[in-house]
Amino acid sequence: MPQKHEYLSKNQQIVLSIIEKAKGPLKAYSILYNVQKKGIKAPLQVYRALEKLIEIGKIHKIESKNAFIACKNSDCEISKATAFSICNNCEHVKEIKNTKLSKYLSNFEDNSGMKYKKYNLEFFGLCRDCKLKQ
Amino acid sequence: MPQKHEYLSKNQQIVLSIIEKAKGPLKAYSILYNVQKKGIKAPLQVYRALEKLIEIGKIHKIESKNAFIACKNSDCEISKATAFSICNNCEHVKEIKNTKLSKYLSNFEDNSGMKYKKYNLEFFGLCRDCKLKQ
DNA sequence: TATAACAGTGTAATAATATAACAAATATTG
DNA sequence: CAATATTTGTTATATTATTACACTGTTATA
Ligand SMILES: [Zn+2]
Ligand SMILES: [Zn+2]
Ligand SMILES: [Zn+2]
Ligand SMILES: [Zn+2]
Numbered sequence: 001m002p003q004k005h006e007y008l009s010k011n012q013q014i015v016l017s018i019i020e021k022a023k024g025p026l027k028a029y030s031i032l033y034n035v036q037k038k039g040i041k042a043p044l045q046v047y048r049a050l051e052k053l054i055e056i057g058k059i060h061k062i063e064s065k066n067a068f069i070a071c072k073n074s075d076c077e078i079s080k081a082t083a084f085s086i087c088n089n090c091e092h093v094k095e096i097k098n099t100k101l102s103k104y105l106s107n108f109e110d111n112s113g114m115k116y117k118k119y120n121l122e123f124f125g126l127c128r129d130c131k132l133k134q
Numbered sequence: 135m136p137q138k139h140e141y142l143s144k145n146q147q148i149v150l151s152i153i154e155k156a157k158g159p160l161k162a163y164s165i166l167y168n169v170q171k172k173g174i175k176a177p178l179q180v181y182r183a184l185e186k187l188i189e190i191g192k193i194h195k196i197e198s199k200n201a202f203i204a205c206k207n208s209d210c211e212i213s214k215a216t217a218f219s220i221c222n223n224c225e226h227v228k229e230i231k232n233t234k235l236s237k238y239l240s241n242f243e244d245n246s247g248m249k250y251k252k253y254n255l256e257f258f259g260l261c262r263d264c265k266l267k268q
Numbered sequence: 269t270a271t272a273a274c275a276g277t278g279t280a281a282t283a284a285t286a287t288a289a290c291a292a293a294t295a296t297t298g
Numbered sequence: 299c300a301a302t303a304t305t306t307g308t309t310a311t312a313t314t315a316t317t318a319c320a321c322t323g324t325t326a327t328a
Pocket of ligand 1: 060070071072073074079082095
């Protein structure tokens with residue numbers, strides 16, 4: 001018997017499964033093209049699923065790329081505290097799992113003494129492969 | 135006599151001036167509407183100016199809002215290392231100037247020993263005013 | 269002063285990303 | 299069961315950003 005938030009709806013499952021299978025972040029319309037054979041026909045159906053999946057922490061949005069990636073980090077507190085490394089050359093994206101970093105940022109106080117429950121951090125550089133190839 | 139990168143072009147000046155006067159981040163098309171009386175007629179003219187202004191560190195893009203804000207932080211290393219606080223309620227945005235934070239992030243090494251020259255950090259919470267009003 | 273390289277402009281068209289509005293179906297709670 | 303909340307389907311539209319092309323002016327240097 002389904003209970004609140006313990007399952008994903010049909011469209012949410014379809015969208016999540018595509019994102020989890022992907023090697024990197026996917027854009028909304030590329031997801032749409034990939035799921036049209038499964039009955040999802042309109043952008044809104046994709047965006048609604050994305051919204052829900054973000055809300056429950058199954059995926060994250062890479063803001064600088066308008067793309068969506070599966071969460072690989074079981075303790076990232078329901079999507080509220082995220083950090084990524086992004087390669088400027090091959091566009092490879094990886095979620096950073098680093099307890100020190102997340103503690104540092106969660107406890108960070110700005111000059112006015114304010115703390116923040118939620119953050120998103122995007123690091124840019126060359127990934128190991130691209131650095132070697134140079 | 136104009137020399138390389140020592141001045142801003144006409145359109146760049148117009149766009150920068152609008153952004154600097156604004157109280158908060160501006161969206162590209164809202165900038166466009168504001169500068170149409172000054173002869174800038176097309177989105178591309180705005181986007182080109184924005185691109186340049188970002189490149190030279192005069193403005194930053196708030197990725198989560200697709201909006202642009204003037205840099206208030208003379209030592210933020212030409213736009214390569216940025217941090218913002220964003221109010222979830224009133225949408226107030228403020229650039230964070232905090233040497234410890236920027237040093238911490240610039241020196242951060244991920245699990246593979248990789249360092250990053252560039253980052254963008256967006257903190258979300260309630261600003262002081264909105265916290266009091268609750 | 270030619271001329272090549274570069275940076276900026278203007279314009280039209282179009283691509284890519286995201287949401288509004290409405291009606292209907294399905295699931296959850298009590 | 300009824301009431302509430304969530305999800306779906308569909309059409310249309312809004313918002314954000316880029317491509318392509320022709321042209322102008324500046325800088326560097328030969
Ligand atoms: Zn995560
Ligand atoms: Zn790479
Ligand atoms: Zn700055
Ligand atoms: Zn506020």
